[in-house]
Amino acid sequence: MIATHSAGEDNAILATEAIGKDYPGVRALSNLSMVIRRGEVHALVGENGAGKSTLIRILSGDARPSAGRVLLEGKPIMLDTPGAARRNGIVTIFQELMIVPGMTVAENIVLGNEPASRAGRHIVSCRQAKAIASDMLEALDCADEIDPGARASSLSTGHKQIVEIARALALKAPIIILDEPTASLSDKEADALLRILRRLRAEGTTILYVSHRLTEVMGLADRITVLRGGRHIETLETSSLRGTGELIELMVGRPLTELFPPRNRTIGDIRLSVSGLTRKDVFEDISFDVRAGEVLGFAGLVGAGRTEIMRSVFGADPRDGGEIRKDGRRLTIKAPADAIRSGLAYIPEDRKDQGLVTGLSGYENLLMASLADHCRGGLIAWRHACQAATTMAQKLQFRGQLSRPARTNSGGNQQKIVIGKWMLTNADVYIFDEPTRGIDVGAKAEIYRLIQDLAARGAAVIVVSSENAELLHLCHRILVVSAGTIQDEIPEEQFDEHRILAAAFKGHDRSAVGPAQERRNNE
Known part of the structure; x- marks a missing residue:
């Protein structure tokens, strides 16, 4: 492992020296020094509260440090406003995208840097704006996907993110900071974004990348800085890491073995039984049992049908056939209200849109x-x-x-x-769909504890996860779904990640699976 501390390091483009940030009663950052090299993807990782957001705000000109300084190419700079950051070539793309939905794509790309018309400097040249936008989208290899004249409100989240990157290119920003850029993206959109970032790196752009997705980080970053408790713990060459386990241990300050609690060993009678569950063109003849005290895992690739199966069990989606029994009694579940009355609970994969009323x-x-x-x-x-x-x-x-x-x-x-x-x-049957997606490692450990606590209380627990390591450490059995059918059932004593992957790819064209998705399924 290679630690980096010197702000005078060769090829450094951006550095912090002994940065501190205090809020009333809270020290968010303490004596933090780090170096970002020109033309690298530098990842920033840590638990919630580690100081990542505070550091980004300082580098973006959105907050002033209480101590220390920021250096650009070895010279101290004052980043007292977002405009000052942009003038120094630093553009930040936050998780909450800064897109004006009523404007066109072109207008969003030139926002803050509008080309003046010949009629006067206060009049925007729409023709030039569209030409600039087209050039930027062409540079990102997205000209065929995004129309500069389209309303931004019509774009997917992934395309909105590309528009923000195009805006940074239009500003000729040598440094781009991305805060959790793939958190709201589909796997296909995430893969497309990562390809763009690799291309930008190859062209010399420096990228500071913040993400909870450690496998994604290791597949993209040249170096990784770990923060914990507002302090710089270590900066590592990604090539020196053997896997995400080392990163996790640095982030939480304890061995990885402590992340997963012991499995509940008191297994009772069959609590939930599903037989012959079918939904045309989605899944077929799904049958499984889960016992009181048991944690049953569902593995598979994105799009295999796991979420659709669980939504049908819970009554959120229709089904064409099949039977559901609980404690031996046949259930009639036509809507979520029926499932709730029967003692079922469903924690959906999209907690913000489906699990919470965020306001x-x-x-x-x-x-x-x-x-x-x-x-x-x-x-x-x-x-x-x-x-x-x-x-x-x-x-x-x-x-x-x-x-x-x-x-x-x-x-x-x-x-x-x-x-x-x-x-x-x-409830005494809990269905968890991607329970730790988008949360930090420390919070994951607490969710794992809650799952095992529920099992110890006698609940039957189902866990759908794309993280095989999660299933291997939590579950008593794992069912592997591929192309809408159960391909394999693996008992605990036969757990093997290669067996999970082999079953998951049945019915799929492996060549159609992007490299980032393949990495996620190999985590």
């Missing part, structure tokens, strides 16, 4: 599925309900503020709200 408070989200339990004479006993929510939040080690909108919490705390919502219903 409501943490209290309201936690109580959403169990308000009937707190009604007295037709009125909601709010004091009693909020006490139940507070008790659940404490049990889940929730560290946010329940009184604030759910959207203001970290991804890990949002996921705890979704899980707590269902735990308050006293």
Whole structure:
């Protein structure tokens, strides 16, 4: 492992020296020094609260450091506003994209750098704007995909991100900072974005890349800086790492073996039985059992049908045939309300759009599925309900503020709200779909603990995950889904990642799977 500390390092384009940042009662960054080399992809990783966002805000001119300085090509610079950062060649693309939906693609690309018309410097030349936008999209090899004249509101999230990168190119920015750029993208969109970033690196652009997706980071970055508790822990050459485990240990400050709790070993009778579940052209003849106290994993490639199966079990999507039994009793599930009354809970893969009402408070989200339990004479006993929510939040080690909108919490705390919502219903079958997607390593460990706690209480737990390491360490059995059918059932004593991958690729053209997707399935 190679640590980097010297701001005078050869080929350094951007550096921080002893940067500190204090907020009232909180030290967000402490004596942080790091170096970013010209033309490299430099990844920044760490748990929530490690200081990544604060450092990005400082480098973006959105916050001033309390101590230390920033150097550009060895010379101190003042980044007191976002405009100052842009003038120094630093452009940041935040997770919340800065796109004006009512404007065209071309107008968004030249925003802040509009070409003047011959009629006057206060009049924008639409022709020149469109020409600049076309040139930038051509440089990104996206001219055939994105129309400069299209409204930005019509674009996918992935294409909006490309528009922001095109804007950075139009500004001739030598340094681009990306904050969780693939968090809201499909796998196909993420692969396309990573290809663009590799091309920009090859052309000499310097990229600071922030992401929780460690496999993605290792496949893209030249070097990786780890932050923990607001401090620089280490900067590593990616080629020196044997796998994501080393990064995780640096991020959390403890051995990887402590990340996963012991499996529950008290397995009871069959709690949920699914037989012959079929939905035309989506999945066929899906049959499985899960016992009380058991954690059953579902592995497979994106698009294999795992999420669709779970949504049908929960009544969120229709099915054409099949039977569902719980504790031996046949269930009639035509809608989620039927599943909830039967003691089923579903934690969806997209917690923001499907698991939360992000504008409501943490209290309201936690109580959403169990308000009937707190009604007295037709009125909601709010004091009693909020006490139940507070008790659940404490049990889940929730560290946010329940009184604030759910959207203001970290991804890990949002996921705890979704899980707590269902735990308050006293469900005894839990379906987790990608339970740790987009959350940091420390929060993942807490979610793993919650899953094993539910199993120890006698609940039947199903976990759908694209992270094979997650399934191998959590589950008692793993079912592998490919092309809408179950291809393999693997008991714990036969767990083998190669066997999972072999079954996952049945029914798929392996050549059609992008390299980033293949890396994710090999994690």
